Amino acid sequence: MDKNSIVVITGANSGIGKATSIELARTGAVIIMLCRSKKRGEEALQDVRNLSGNNSVELMICDLGSLKSIRDFCLEFKKKYQRLNVLINNAGVILPGYHQTADGYELHFGVNHLGHFLLTNELLDILIASAPARVINVTSGIHKTGKIYFEDVNLKKNYTFWRAYAQSKLANILFTYELSKRLKGTGVTANCFHPGAVATRLGINRDTGFGTFITRLLKPFFQTSKQGAETAIYLATSNDIEGVNGKYFYRKRSVPSSKRSYDKATAKKLWDLSKKMVESEIE
Ligand SMILES: NC(=O)c1ccc[n+]([C@@H]2O[C@H](COP(=O)([O-])OP(=O)(O)OC[C@H]3O[C@@H](n4cnc5c(N)ncnc54)[C@H](OP(=O)(O)O)[C@@H]3O)[C@@H](O)[C@H]2O)c1
Structure with a gap:
């Protein structure tokens, strides 16, 4: 990565996304911090610029819980930039209680998966035109307990x-x-990683400031955001990753993900369902 590289990071105003933005900005690259809140985004932008000494860091606004907001951002991005070298799909939410996105989808599925599914697909043409380029998805070890409930x-x-x-x-x-x-x-290429347990604002309700009991209790034992960002930075910058495609990483090493995650029929079925849910023309 050099100062001509262009990087988009979702959820860049907090936790792992902000720490990743700071470290990647230090390489001199152009960093687009993609945030849903202008206020939180502007505060983080100042910190990232000050701490990295890089003024080619920019803020753009996108709510991953709104398909229209994602499409609007992609149009705006493509008007402004001709290249995209690294896309880091980092934003994530944990919020107790049942909530829905602007489009009526369950919040966790809608933001953490569907929003990034649409964002990535809408940016694929510019990524391919900028090849070599990298897509990096931030997942979690919690996926091992997960299942896709296709019927609901x-x-x-x-x-x-x-x-x-x-x-x-x-x-x-x-x-x-x-x-x-x-x-x-x-x-x-597309790879993903589990950052480990990291003391961030994940699980803290942005309106009330309250966090889940477990996150508050365990926070003192967690890694810092800077440590949590290390694998993201490795996947974005290292020459070792050139040509590496379709792997799950933990602590900068490719490791196996759950047995369920390798089911090709499930992956195809999820892709088809997601495509239908975003009602777009993507292939
Ligand atoms: N922390 C951990 O222990 C841990 C462990 C495993 C995986 N992860 C993963 O790491 C990633 C980063 O999380 P974090 O721990 O750094 O948490 P965080 O500090 O809460 O940061 C999450 C980021 O996602 C953004 N976000 C949430 N909803 C959004 C939406 N609708 N549209 C756009 N952006 C949205 C947040 O924006 P606002 O500030 O505006 O809400 C924030 O910038 C997540 O994908 C998470 O699942 C974290």
Whole structure:
């Protein structure tokens, strides 16, 4: 990666996304911090610029819980930039209680998976035109407890927020594997990683400031955001990763993901369902 590289990072105002933005900005690359809140985004932008000394860091706004917001961002991005070298799909949410996206989908599935599914597909043409390029998806070890509930993907009948989060994080891996297959021969790769347990604002309600009991209790034992970002930076910058496609990483090493995550029929079925849900023309 050099100062001509262009990187988009979702959820860049907090936790792992912000730490990744700071470290990648230090390489001199152009960093687009993609955030849903202008206020939180502007505050983080100042920090990232100050800490990295890189003024080619920019803020753009996109709510991954709104398909229109994603499409609007992609149009705006393509008007402004002719290349995209690295896309880091990092944003994520854990929120107790049943919530829906602007389009009526269950929040965890909608934001963590579907939003990134649409964002990536809408940016695929510019990624391919910029090859070699990399897509990096942030998943979680929690995917091992996850299952895709095809008969009720919005979990209307049997909802718990952990079930919903685990489903969305398994979806991140299935999406990575299916995408990597479709990208073969394009010079664009897709990999994913589990950052480990990291003390961030994940699980903290942005309106009330309250967090889940488990996250508050365990936080003192977690890694810092900077440590949590190390694998993202490795996947974005290392020459070792050139040509590596369709792998799951933990602590900068390719490791196996759950048995369920390798099911090719499930990955294809999820892709088809996601495509239908975003009602777009993507192939
Ligand atoms: N922390 C851990 O222990 C851990 C473990 C495994 C995996 N992960 C994964 O790591 C990733 C980063 O999480 P984090 O721990 O750094 O949490 P975080 O500090 O809460 O950051 C999450 C980011 O996602 C953004 N976001 C949430 N909903 C969004 C939406 N609708 N549209 C756009 N952006 C949205 C947040 O924006 P706002 O600030 O505006 O809400 C924030 O910037 C997530 O994918 C998470 O699943 C984390």
